[in-house]
Amino acid sequence: MASGGNAKLNYSSMQIPASEFDLPLYQDARRYDAEHWWKTDDLNFWNTMASRHGPAVLELAAGTGRLALEVLGSGCDYTGLEASEAFLARAREKLAQYDNVRLLPGDMRDFDLSRQFDLIFIGFNSFLHLLKDEDALATLRCVRRHCHQGTRFVIDIFVPDPVFLYRPEGKRVETMTYYDPDTGERVTVEETNSYDPEPGINHIYWYYSTAGRQDFLSYKFTMRMYFPDTIDRLFHEAGFQILEKWGDYTGKKLSPDSQLQIYITKAMV
Numbered sequence: 676m677a678s679g680g681n682a683k684l685n686y687s688s689m690q691i692p693a694s695e696f697d698l699p700l701y702q703d704a705r706r707y708d709a710e711h712w713w714k715t716d717d718l719n720f721w722n723t724m725a726s727r728h729g730p731a732v733l734e735l736a737a738g739t740g741r742l743a744l745e746v747l748g749s750g751c752d753y754t755g756l757e758a759s760e761a762f763l764a765r766a767r768e769k770l771a772q773y774d775n776v777r778l779l780p781g782d783m784r785d786f787d788l789s790r791q792f793d794l795i796f797i798g799f800n801s802f803l804h805l806l807k808d809e810d811a812l813a814t815l816r817c818v819r820r821h822c823h824q825g826t827r828f829v830i831d832i833f834v835p836d837p838v839f840l841y842r843p844e845g846k847r848v849e850t851m852t853y854y855d856p857d858t859g860e861r862v863t864v865e866e867t868n869s870y871d872p873e874p875g876i877n878h879i880y881w882y883y884s885t886a887g888r889q890d891f892l893s894y895k896f897t898m899r900m901y902f903p904d905t906i907d908r909l910f911h912e913a914g915f916q917i918l919e920k921w922g923d924y925t926g927k928k929l930s931p932d933s934q935l936q937i938y939i940t941k942a943m944v
């Protein structure tokens with residue numbers, strides 16, 4: 676588990692990891708679920724996508740099964756691929772009552788399930804863990820191999836906000852609060868970040884504190900900041916046609932005011 680407290684970090688001397696595959700951030704599944712209690716605004720969207728484009732659905736970077744429950748609720752067959760064994764174990768517990776589920780360990784940049792799906796998706800910013808063009812293109816190539824002519828491939832990521840990216844280095848901003856599932860204590864998560872525009876990588880630190888324990892936990896992770904023009908280029912290069920670009924979960928078109936980028940695409944197969 677990462678630790679670092681208030682340590683001053685020299686980002687320029689750090690190597691950018693090629694993958695977020697075994698991030699400490701994604702090892703404690705109960706904590707992840709507890710701290711993301713507020714993330715519910717995408718549930719109807721994925722339920723609708725699955726009803727409309729299923730029934731055979733594949734989620735990449737499936738996490739602890741948060742969105743799987745929605746897909747299964749729409750009556751679809753669900754396959755989830757996920758890097759973190761701990762998250763997969765949690766998803767298996769949550770989804771134990773369903774028969775039409777497959778949860779598989781794997782890397783979204785390199786997988787072969789030897790079948791096609793009707794809907795393939797990457798939700799809740801997981802695409803931002805693809806730090807380089809090569810990672811994104813490798814993922815899109817794998818996705819393409821699992822598409823038939825009618826398959827829809829959908830991603831949901833946030834639009835990078837310069838106000839967020841260029842905050843003064845070291846400035847702490849409260850990013851979320853939750854109740855610890857074991858102790859019941861109220862936990863505050865503060866964030867600092869440092870953005871390197873050349874590779875487009877945002878280095879993020881999260882610091883966890885309770886009333887009595889300052890910075891009892893901290894995590895470092897990195898995310899690639901994808902602007903719409905980069906998505907256009909990568910999808911085109913990988914042989915995908917972007918059918919719709921939404922700026923929110925209700926179908927409003929992507930615009931300069933949008934906070935989200937949602938792409939509904941099909942592979943040219």
Ligand SMILES: C[S@@+](CC[C@H](N)C(=O)[O-])C[C@H]1O[C@@H](n2cnc3c(N)ncnc32)[C@H](O)[C@@H]1O
Nearest residue numbers: 701736737738741757758759782783799801804
């Ligand atoms: C923000 S979480 C989203 C999880 C879930 N989709 C949700 O909506 O709650 C990002 C997930 O991406 C997974 N991940 C990151 N890189 C991955 C990779 N290369 N292949 C598969 N999963 C990956 C992490 O382990 C983590 O579960």
